[in-house]
Amino acid sequence: MKLVIAALSILFLLSSCKNKSEGYEAQETNDALAIVEHPGKKLLETHCYVCHAPQGVGHDNRIAPPMAMVQNHYINSNTSKEAFTKDFLTFLEKPSEDIAKMPGAIRNFGLMPYQKFPQDALEQIADYLYEHNPLDETRPGQGKGMGRGMRRGMGQNDTLKNTLERKAEIGLEYALSTKQLLGQNLMTAIQKEGTLHALEFCNIEAMPLTKQMEDKHDAVIKRVSDKNRNPNNAANEEEQYYIAYFQEQIDLGNDPKPVVLPLGNQTRFYYPIVTNSMCLQCHGKPNTIDLKVLDKIKELYPNDLATGYEENEVRGIWSIVF
Structure with a gap:
């Protein structure tokens, strides 16, 4: 990824x-x-994290798999952006067990109901997910910070x-x-x-x-x-x-x-x-x-x-x- x-x-x-x-x-x-900021990040937080929280929720309290798990089931080292976007959007536009890539999640949480998203939102969320790790993006202060040398001379x-x-x-x-x-x-x-x-x-x-x-x-x-x-x-x-x-x-x-x-x-x-x-x-x-x-x-x-x-x-x- x-x-x-x-x-x-x-x-x-x-x-x-x-x-x-x-x-x-x-x-x-x-x-x-x-x-x-990538527009897909805000859309992901607004429309997805209520159910697919990236972290901080115990397994017993979850109502859907975390987004990082969804990402891992849809993307591997050989997955192209086009293939991921197609699979991701196809499922969200008409959720079905026949095309689901996470049968275990369906057994644990049930089939995701259809959700209406704003126009072009799914494409932007897919683009963001292909390029970013949700866990890295939701840890304030834990991301890529400046090294010691870059801080020298800061006004x-x-x-x-x-x-x-x-x-x-x-x-x-x-x-x-x-x-x-x-x-x-x-x-x-x-x-x-x-x-x-x-x-x-x-x-x-x-x-x-x-x-x-x-x-x-x-x-x-x-x-x-x-x-x-x-x-x-x-x-x-x-x-x-x-x-x-x-x-x-x-x-x-x-x-x-x-x-x-x-x-x-x-x-x-x-x-x-x-x-x-x-x-x-x-x-x-x-x-x-x-x-x-x-x-x-x-x-x-x-x-x-x-x-x-x-x-x-x-x-x-x-x-x-x-």
């Missing part, structure tokens, strides 16, 4: 200030990083960039590991008893599971929204600004990057929560949500605001302090 070095793409906003007429503005800075600005980059990696690790835990439990609830049961799961278990990750990482971890379902997840003024900021980036066709804001000895981290087809079962337009699900939402959340979304919209953000 071909392995190439990929850089984490991060936009760092060093500080924010409150403008009385326009709200919060991200202060422009020459220290902002804009390293190109203060370079040191600051590296510090902020590391903090962004930490924030992403906290956000994605919490998303992974919540997502896997949610998927298990859906698979066992359907969307109605998943709503009850979210109502009861989402906060305790998030608290579990707060304790693990010694951080304050919140999912907040300007259209919240749980009143405890309502975004404050600054958070609302960044929700709008991330949506603007998506509308412009940009891949939104994490926002890192120094707070003395602490760091505030923001990262978007973007809708996909699965989210719309409970967060889509009311006329597209099952009536029983709508009734359950009204029962559990009388003041719910969190419907009306389409795919690729910012439903909220991760707001993390560490």
